[in-house]
Amino acid sequence: MADQVRLGIIGIGNQGSTYARRFMKDNWVPELRLTAIADINPARIAWAKENVSSEITYFDDAISMLDSGLIDACVVSIPHYDHPRYVMECLRRGIHVMCEKPAGVYTNQVREMNMEAAKYSDVIFAMMFNQRTNCVYRKMRELIQSGKYGRIRRANWLITNWYRSQYYYDSGDWRATWAGEGGGVLLNQCPHQLDLWQWILGMPKKVQSFMHYGQWHNIEVEDDVTTFMEYEDGHTGVFITSTGDPHGSNRFEVQMDGAQLVCENDQLKLYELEQLEQDWTKGNKIPFATVPGTEIIVETDGLNPQHEGVFAAFAGAILRGEPLIAGGEEGINGLTLSNAMHLSAFLGKPVEIPFDEDLYERELRKRIATSRRKEASGTVFADTAGTY
C-alpha cells in the first residue's frame, strides 16, 4: 500500500468545502491526499476550482468519481438521508469511507448500511464523530468505564448552546424540514452528543421524550427537546437540548457511587469520594453525615484534534490497520437514541429500546408527506440526492 491514501469528497456544501480547503492548503492530514471532488451543483464545482484547487479532478456525479479509479477512500458529506446510500456505493467498490454524522435519518436505513458493511469487512468504514477526540470526553469515558467509581447513578446533559436564528433556518429550503433533514436539533445539532452519551454512558433501556416543534422558530421540526431515560439497572438520565435558548449551556454531569463528574466550559471537575457510598453508609452512625471527598480539576492530555484526528486515524486504519476513532457501524447507536426520542414524542409515551423501527419509519414518512419542503414531497430521497 502506498504511503498516501487518495481521497475523494462527495458533496462540497458547508462541511465538505471546509475539509477540501484544509486538505489542500494546510498539508492537513499528510496521509490523505485529496484527488477528486464530486458535486452535482455546477456552482459548487466552479467555486471549488477557484477556491480549493484546479489540479484535482471534479465530477458532476458521485458514481463516476467512485468508478474513476482516482480515489482509494471517500468522505460522504451530503444531506443526512443519503449517507447510507453513498456509504454502500463506496463499500461495494472497495473504497474506504468516512461518513458524516448522522449515520442516516432512521435506523432501518442505517441497519441496511451496517449489514452491507459486514459483507465488506476489509473495507474501512468510519464515522466522523470528531467530538470523541475531545480530551474531556475521552477522560470522562475513561474514568467512568474504569469501574473505580462504581455504578452510574444519574446523568444530566443540558446542551442548549445551539442557538440558531430564523435566518439560519431560512438559508436552505431543506433545513429543519422532515423531508430535508428528518428532524431538527436532534438530527442536525446533536448527533455528536447522542453518540457521546452512548459511548460514555451506554444505551438506556427506555426513553420518554417531550418535544416542541417550531416553538422558537418558524420551522416544522423540533427545536426544543427534553428526554428522560432509564437504564436496565434503574438509574436515570436527562438530556435537554434546544436551538431556541439565546444563550444556553453545555453542562454534562454524571453521578456515580464514588464520584461526581461535571464537564462544563471545557473543564472536567471530579469530586472523588473516599469510599463508594454503599460501603461508607454501612459504617456511618451520624444522621446528617455525608461521604467525605475532595474536588479536583481533572488533568487530561489536553489534546482535542477533532476532524484532523478522525481523518488521521482513518488513514492509519487504511494503511496500517490502526484503530479508528469511531467505527462506521457505531453510527446507529446515537441515531437509535434520536429515533427513540422522536418516536416517544410522536406517540406521547415511553419507548423501550430496541423500539419498533418500522413504526418509526412509518411515522417519519407521514411527516415527510406533509413536509413544507413541497418540492420534495413526492420524491424525497431522489430530491435530497439532487443537492450534491
Added chain:
Amino acid sequence: MADQVRLGIIGIGNQGSTYARRFMKDNWVPELRLTAIADINPARIAWAKENVSSEITYFDDAISMLDSGLIDACVVSIPHYDHPRYVMECLRRGIHVMCEKPAGVYTNQVREMNMEAAKYSDVIFAMMFNQRTNCVYRKMRELIQSGKYGRIRRANWLITNWYRSQYYYDSGDWRATWAGEGGGVLLNQCPHQLDLWQWILGMPKKVQSFMHYGQWHNIEVEDDVTTFMEYEDGHTGVFITSTGDPHGSNRFEVQMDGAQLVCENDQLKLYELEQLEQDWTKGNKIPFATVPGTEIIVETDGLNPQHEGVFAAFAGAILRGEPLIAGGEEGINGLTLSNAMHLSAFLGKPVEIPFDEDLYERELRKRIATSRRKEASGTVFADTAGTY
C-alpha cells in the same frame, strides 16, 4: 399591642429545639419572646428544661398551651401530617401562627386549613419559607418578574445535594414512610425548592414525574425524582432531586428571551442579551450569529437572614401590620407541585394542575395502609399526633 409578642412552640424535635435555644440564648428576634413549649414527650420536656430554659412554661399537650393565655403566637413544628390541624387550633383561638414546611402532606387538608384561615383574617398566619429570604433567590425573582428580559423559555433545577445516609433514615421510625411523612425527598427535603419554584417561576399547567422509591436506601418512599413541567405558554421546566447522590448539585438555571440566569454555589450569574431574541432575530442576516450579550455576577444586597428574618417579619406583621415573608395560604402552592408530581408517578402519566385532589388523597391512603410504619397503620393521624 405590646412591643413583644409572647411565643409558644408546639413540638421540640430537631427544628423546634433549634428555635427554642436560639430564642432564649441569643436574644435572637427581639420582638418575639419565648414563653411556653408544648410536647407530649416527657423526655423532650426534660431536655428543654435543662437546655432551653427553666423559666418558661411547659405543657404536655398543645391544646392546654393554646388555652393558657400565656402566648400570643405559636410555631407549629411537628410532623407534617398535623400541621393543618394545629394551625387551625391556633387560628380559632386568635393565636398568630407560624407553620413549618410543608404546609401539610396533601392539598385537601391544606385547602381546609386555608379556608379556615380565611375566616380569621385578622390572625396572622405565616409559612416558614426561610429560603425566600436568600438574596440570590430574591434577586432571581426580581429579575425574572421585572419583565425586562421577556418571557421564560426554560427552567432547570438540579437539586441533588441532599445526600442522606441509611442511618439518617433509620433514626426515626416515622422517617421516609407513607404513614409518617407522606413521601420522601419531596416532602422532607424539597418543600423550600418547590415553594421557590412557584414563587419565582409561577405554577406549571402540567407535570410528568418519574420516581424511584427506595432506590438508594432501604425506605418505602421516593428518593429519586425527575419531573418535566409544561407551562400555559408552552415553555418547559425540569426539576431533579434525590437523596441518593453522594455528592450532588444545586444548580438552578432560567432561560429567558433576553437573559440567562444561573444560580449555583450561592452565586447568581446573569448573561444579559443586548436585545430580546425575538427582536434581534428579525434583523439578523448572518446564519450562525447569536444574540450579543455580556455575563456578569449579579450584585445582591448580600442578606440571607433565613429563619431569623422570617420570624422578624412575623413579629412585624403582628405588631405593625408589616408584610410577611410568606403568607400561610401560600403553602399550598409548593405542596400542589409536590402532590401533582406524586400523582403523576403513581399513575404513570402526566397530571394537569389543578389535579384531582380526592384521587391523590385516595392514592396516598392506599400507601399509608400498607406503610411499613406498622404501629401507625390503623390510626395514622392520631399516631403522628402522638409524637409531640
